[in-house]
Amino acid sequence: MKDFIDVDEKLPVLKTIPLSLQHLFAMVGATILVPMITGLSPSIALFCSGVGTLLYILCTKARLPAYVGSSFAFIGPMGVATKAYGQSSMLSGIIAAGLVYVIVALIIKLVGIKWINRLLPPVVVGSVVIVIGLSLASVAIQWSGLNSTFTSPALEGISRGTWIFISMTTLAVAIAGTMYFKGFFGVVPILIAMVVGYILSIIFGAIPSETLNQIGSAKLIRLPSFVLPTFNINAIMLMAPIAFVTLAEHIGHVYVTSNVCGRDFAKDPGLHRSILGDGVATMFAGFVGGPPNTTYGENIGVMAITKVYSVWVIGGAAIIAIILSFIGPVSEVIGNIPLPVIGGVSVMLFGIIASSGFRIFVEDKVDFSKKRNLIIASVIIVLGIGGGGINFKFAGADVEIAGLALATLVGIVLNLVLPQTSRSGDN
Structure with missing residues (x-):
């Protein structure tokens, strides 16, 4: 007798709901953190993750159990684009990134996947992932209270010491949970840490009483904060190239x-369908004001623990997320998570992103004794973290490619043009 629930098996509602909640809890912490960092509405992020997951299920013919949520890879470019061009213009960059996914899915359908491996080898992907994490490091330090020059009007009522205590306790719980929690609790340490930090914030006054009153008096049903996009070529040029990095993560x-479920999802329903689903979900988010989406590793962990691989369960989690996004008190609670709590978990999360780049180097045995790999990684990291950019005119408009987008594009070009061995004869 088998000890797992297969992909297309439908469960009774009373069994589906608790399993769906496990998937939702596994991703909700990270999903709401991205919009809070980038100035978007957490409720719209929940809404977009739910609708995006249903679109993903549709695109994959309900054959691939995966939940999509907010992507951390876009945090830096989203912040830059919002500050420079405005939130609605930034959303056009999200739509463009989703369109890149759709185009890549079409090409994979026609010619296969080998070209992606040529375009995005581990040395390029790993270097860009390192830049994504390290470029956010200063933000985590500020929000955790470890930068004495950084202040926030929302935290004027508490001392710097209290601020640091809340953030570091939140960080400690996240670290302890990641290291020592087992079973389902082992896949939701971020959520648990944020709950602990939230409680500490209430105790020490980091959440003003008027905010608590606002949460208590919130209307039961309230629409998420929808925002319409505005076309902006600069935001598009800034954010679209990041899709090539998240493509590697998605694959x-x-x-x-596939390994967890014992199926070859790259063949059935096909990698092109999975990438298409991610792209459609991201484009939808851009059209309504949400962050770009990506598949979540946390939900893979939930499936590995529960041995329930049913797409029906994933769809149930998506529907619950949509419902929660319309509940006013829930929106107020997640929309008022204090800065020290966000800062505490960000110290670990942003560091994990950067470390994931080094992990790619190790797992794929990138040889840095080869000058080619050394040059590609070095140029990507300096261009990405240095904050430089280039400006030019396109169709009469001033266009800028900067930061991570510039680093990604230059890295791809260097990988294509540099020979495997140097002319000097050595590596």
Whole structure:
């Protein structure tokens, strides 16, 4: 007798709901953290993750159990684009990134996947992932209270010491949970840490009484904060190239999910369908004011623990997320998570992103004794973290490619043009 629930098996509602909640809890912490960092509404992020997951299920013919949520890879470019061009213009960059996914899915359908491996080898992907994490490091330090020059009007009522205590306790719980929690609790340490930090914030006055009153008096039903996009070529040029990095992450998730479920999802329903689903979900988010979406590794962990691989369970989690996004008190609670709590978990999360780049180097045995790899990684990291950019005119408009987008594009070009061995004769 088998000890797992297969992909297309439908469960009774009373069994589906608790399993769906496990998937939702596994991703909700990270999903709401991205919009809070980038100035978007957490409720719209929940809404977009739910609708995006249903769109993903539709695109994959309900054959691939995966939940999509907010992507951390876009945090830096989203912040830059919002500050420079405005939130609605930034959303056009999200739509463009989703369109890149759709185009890549079409090309994979026609010619296969080998070209992606040529375009995005581990040395390029790993270097860009390192830049994504390290470029956010200063933000985590500020929000955790460790930068004495950084202040926030929302925290004027508490001392710097209290601020640091809350953030570091939150960080400690996240670290302890990641290291020592087992079973389902082992896949939701971020959520648990944020709950602990929230409680501490209430105790020490980091959440003003008027905010608590606002939460208590919130209307039961309230629409998420929808925002319409505005076309902006600069935001598009800034954010679209990041899709090539998240593509590598997405492909990795599909292969890991295949191993967990004992299926070859790259063939059925096909990698092109999975990438298409991610792209459609991201484009939808851009059209309504949400962050770009990506498949979540946390939900793969939930499936590995529960041995329930049913797409029906994933769909149930998506529907619950949509419902929660319309509940006013829930929106107020997640929309008022204090800065020290966000800062505490960000110290670990942003560091994990950067470390994931080094992990790619190790797992794929990138040889840095070769000058080619050394040059590609070095140029990507300096261009990405240095904050420089280039400006030019396109169709009469001033266009800028800067930061991570510039680093990604230059890295791709260097990988294509540099020879495997140097002319000097050595590596």
